[in-house]
Amino acid sequence: MEALLKRSYTLVFPTPALYWLVAGIVMIYLVAAAILAPTSLHLLPRGVIESLLRHSFGFLILLFGIPCGVYLIGWRASDIFAWMRAPRSLELDDEGLRAANTRIAWKDVSAIIEQHQHDRVVLRHRNGLYRLRLNLWSDAEHLHRKVTTHVVSGLLDRVNRQVAAGQSVHFGPLTLNGAGLTHKGRLMRWEEIESIRLQDEEEQGVATRELVIVTQGKLRKIDEAKIVNAPVLLAYLSGRRGD
Secondary structure, X not given: OHHHOXXXXXXXXXXXXXXXXXXXXXXXXXXXXXXXXXXXOOOOOHHHHHHHHHOOOHHHHHHHHHHHHHHHHHHHOHHHHHHHHOOOEEEEXXXXXXXXXXXXXXXXXXXXXXXXXXXEEEEEEOOEEEEEEHHHEOOHHHHHHHHHHHHHHHHHHHHHHHHHOOOOEEEOOEEEEOOEEEEOOEEEEHHXXXXXXXXXXXXXXXXXXXXXXXXXXXXXXXXXXXXXXXHHHHHHHHHHHOO
16 A cells, blocks of 8 residues: 555755765865965964975875865765755655655656766656755655656656567667667677676775676676666566566
């Protein structure tokens, strides 16, 4: 009966983003203190400024401190500003999603884009884009699963009809048709594909998720965030392979 009921999710504070906000403020403050040190305005003790300038990374901090600080505050800590503007709750039902005055019907969603590294799901719908920041809501895994289920169930039928009619369906860098998958101009026929899976990667502290396709012993890795309707593609492939 759960699918028939309205489910509410409450707003939660994005604590990890607070650390990025503090780091960005510290970076900008250090540079400002160093620049103002020759004047009568001392934001930090003179000894601290001298130690910073003598440090092997002192010049780089002065040169890139403000741009890095702006990046940390404006990008990595953006969840805090989104939290400040967000409604107190978000609701899902069989018809769609509602958050304050925003209402998105599942039948109007034409694409879903997974941004694993930012913990977001982007919904492309009739009136534009809606960026669902999962980490701002309680029970984020359940929210993610229910949104994906509703969108996939609506779009998968359309993909099946298009493929059955001999049409090609585009999923960002991948194209699907009755013969197989095409990536960068190379057709991977169904009989050549040995396995398809999602794989989590982490590089320089940034977590990503990649679609890994093995054909004739060769691996192809594609960033999930670049695949439009990745969950729909995976659902189709799972059904075709009988997984």
